[in-house]
Amino acid sequence: MRTRITAALAALLTALLLVPATPASAHNSLRSATPAQDARVPTAPTSVTLHFLQRLDPQFTTIVLSDAGRRKxxxxxxxxDGATGTIAIDQPLANGTYTVAYRVVSADGHPVQGSYRFTVADPSASAASPPPPATVTGSGGPASPVANSGSGDDGPPSVLLAAGGVAVVAVAGAALLLFRRRRSS
Structure with missing residues (x-):
């Protein structure tokens, strides 16, 4: 009877570990933005507003706007203001595609960064001027306003975390079974 209960408990624990976990609440992420990602706006915005899931630290919040030629x-x-960061655009935007890049720090101190694009398509405005020739950095690559602006999470992949959890439960279950067998004999 005890063996069945132990086996059922081990199976339940294993099943719980295999259920996908929710993302860590300590990491901040972008909830919404104005202008929105991939938006095609009919008039040039005068500001960019980013709404995050958690409060922002003003000291560690960076928002950069660049044009199609990667010029800031x-x-x-x-x-x-709380979980919202806003930048005012100092000059009218010409028609064209723009990239918003951001970098904020989560409550746990982990930096979170990302970027997205939007397009200004004002029928009464002129098109953006063509980009100048690309500048080259010391590493030989093109210069960019924000290094590594893709959304990144440097933490371990969730598959590794799940596999580690399963391994821990399996070792604990095996140790428990060995302990009980030795105790009963």
Missing amino acids: VPTGPPAV
Whole structure:
């Protein structure tokens, strides 16, 4: 009878570990933005507003706007209000595609960064001027306004974490079974 209960308990624990876990709540992420990702706006915006899931630390919040030629567009510093960061755009935007890149720090101190694009398509405005020739950095690659602006998470993949959890439960279950067998004999 005890063996069946132990086996059932081990199977239940294993099943719980195999259920996908929710993302860690300590990591911040972008909830929404104005202009939105991939938006095609009919009039040039005068600001960019990013809404995150958690409060932002004004000291560690960076928001950069660049044009299709990867040139930084003049903006004011990020204004932070709770979980919202806003930059004011200092000059009218011409028609074209723009990239918003951001870097914030989560409550656990982990940096979170990402970027997205939007397009200004104002029928009464002129098109953006063509980009200048690309500049080259010391590493030989093109210069960019924000290094590594893809959304990144440097933590271990969730598959590795799940596999580690399964291994821990399996070892604990095996140890428990060995202990009980030795105790009964």
